[in-house]
Amino acid sequence: MIRPELGWELVSEAHVQSEVGPLRTVLLHRPGTELKRLTPRNSDQLLFDAIPWVDRAQEEHDAFAEVLRSRGVEVLLLRELLTETLCDARARAAAVLSSVDELRVGTDIADTLRSHLSSVDQSTLAEILIAGMTFEELPAAEGQSLVRRMHHPHDFAIDPLPNLLFTRDSSMWVGDRVAIAALAMPARRRESALTDLVYAYHPRFSRSARAYGAHSAPVEGGDVLLLAPGVVAIGVGERTTPAGAESFARSMFADNLAHTVLAVPIEQRRASMHLDTVCTMVDRDAVVMYPAVQHSLQAYTMRPLDGEFAVSGPTPFLTAAAEAMGIDHLRVIDTGLDPVTAEREQWEDGNNTLAVAPGVVVAYERNAETNARLEDAGIEVLRISGSELGSGRGGPRCMSCPIVRAALSR
Ligand SMILES: NC(=[NH2+])NCCC[C@H](N)C(=O)O
Numbered sequence: 001m002i003r004p005e006l007g008w009e010l011v012s013e014a015h016v017q018s019e020v021g022p023l024r025t026v027l028l029h030r031p032g033t034e035l036k037r038l039t040p041r042n043s044d045q046l047l048f049d050a051i052p053w054v055d056r057a058q059e060e061h062d063a064f065a066e067v068l069r070s071r072g073v074e075v076l077l078l079r080e081l082l083t084e085t086l087c088d089a090r091a092r093a094a095a096v097l098s099s100v101d102e103l104r105v106g107t108d109i110a111d112t113l114r115s116h117l118s119s120v121d122q123s124t125l126a127e128i129l130i131a132g133m134t135f136e137e138l139p140a141a142e143g144q145s146l147v148r149r150m151h152h153p154h155d156f157a158i159d160p161l162p163n164l165l166f167t168r169d170s171s172m173w174v175g176d177r178v179a180i181a182a183l184a185m186p187a188r189r190r191e192s193a194l195t196d197l198v199y200a201y202h203p204r205f206s207r208s209a210r211a212y213g214a215h216s217a218p219v220e221g222g223d224v225l226l227l228a229p230g231v232v233a234i235g236v237g238e239r240t241t242p243a244g245a246e247s248f249a250r251s252m253f254a255d256n257l258a259h260t261v262l263a264v265p266i267e268q269r270r271a272s273m274h275l276d277t278v279c280t281m282v283d284r285d286a287v288v289m290y291p292a293v294q295h296s297l298q299a300y301t302m303r304p305l306d307g308e309f310a311v312s313g314p315t316p317f318l319t320a321a322a323e324a325m326g327i328d329h330l331r332v333i334d335t336g337l338d339p340v341t342a343e344r345e346q347w348e349d350g351n352n353t354l355a356v357a358p359g360v361v362v363a364y365e366r367n368a369e370t371n372a373r374l375e376d377a378g379i380e381v382l383r384i385s386g387s388e389l390g391s392g393r394g395g396p397r398c399m400s401c402p403i404v405r406a407a408l409s410r
Helices: 054-070 078-085 089-099 102-119 122-131 146-150 186-201 242-254 317-325 339-347 368-376
Strands: 023-028 074-077 156-158 171-174 177-180 209-211 224-228 231-236 260-265 279-283 286-289 298-305 308-316 331-333 354-357 360-364 380-384 401-405
Touching: 023 054, 023 078, 023 354, 054 074, 054 360, 054 380, 074 078, 078 122, 078 186, 089 102, 089 122, 089 186, 102 146, 102 156, 171 186, 171 224, 171 401, 177 186, 224 279, 224 317, 231 242, 231 317, 242 260, 242 298, 242 308, 260 317, 279 354, 298 317, 308 317, 339 368, 360 368, 368 380
Parallel strands: 023 074, 177 209, 231 260, 286 331, 360 380
Antiparallel strands: 023 401, 171 177, 224 231, 260 298, 279 286, 298 308, 354 360
């Protein structure tokens, strides 16, 4: 991709340069036992709004994966990759180290747990890393332990990761580089330790170059939209911080992965936790967007300048995006909805679509009005059911991390 007027040329081979290039390979996580850990007492802290029916959630997820496969997409499953990764002794050691929190369980249990985790086979270890472990599940040990006696048997010695389902957030590919997210919420932080391991030690990925870094200021994949080759939008709100957006932009410029980064302030509340909850791309020049933000969304535009960067704005997001993308205007599919329907469907991830090709998106079937408007605008909508999957507040885009997309033809 060459934009001579910006003095910019994409140097890397294509992996993921856009939101809509034909999807070739995607990372999903089929939910499992970790969802069975959710109770009305812990669901708020674990960022779920309801208690999912796990068998049905798995059926829905299998159907989602099948829709993608039927469109020629290679579906990689995180649990399988993690299990394969743990064959590597270095990965196993790092996994054990990052999952045992000595300050929570005390030194005695920490020792017992570490030696237990080092001795189990890799699929058992992968299961524990994902589903966590309660105090009653801890291996038996000699001697007295105040920690064991005082903790409730159902307290977590290792937290479960129910939000691993949302693979979009814990890592993201830009060009040929993978960025491991720095997740903002305590309930999700350990997720990126797992994606980090997979990308570091799985034979398929171990040579992949990195961008950004898990120990930087918070940036979550749900906030990062690749509007066009070289143009990245980053939502800044409940999760991604201004410092996160700034250092992510620096990393993009340093690796020549972007010529423009738009930092887009979004309301700091649960309904709009990420930019992709209010806006996703459905075609090379079109987005579906929550009508309530269409006219108010703003963007700060960042461009590299003499080894540093320049910031301008804020200006209206749609104008700034079109200008950076080099198009006359960014089409907003007008969902034309009354405010109550729009609010209901936004909450249920109606705006959170996953493009498998330009003009072809996967969406939750329940958002009937939004889907009908998308079809009126010529977008093909592949409907999936998500009554259980959606209880964690995430749609098809959140549940997928594209690893390879074909380049967009001009
Ligand atoms: N990209 C997204 N919108 N992800 C949705 C993540 C939902 C998850 N329960 C959380 O609160 O973090």
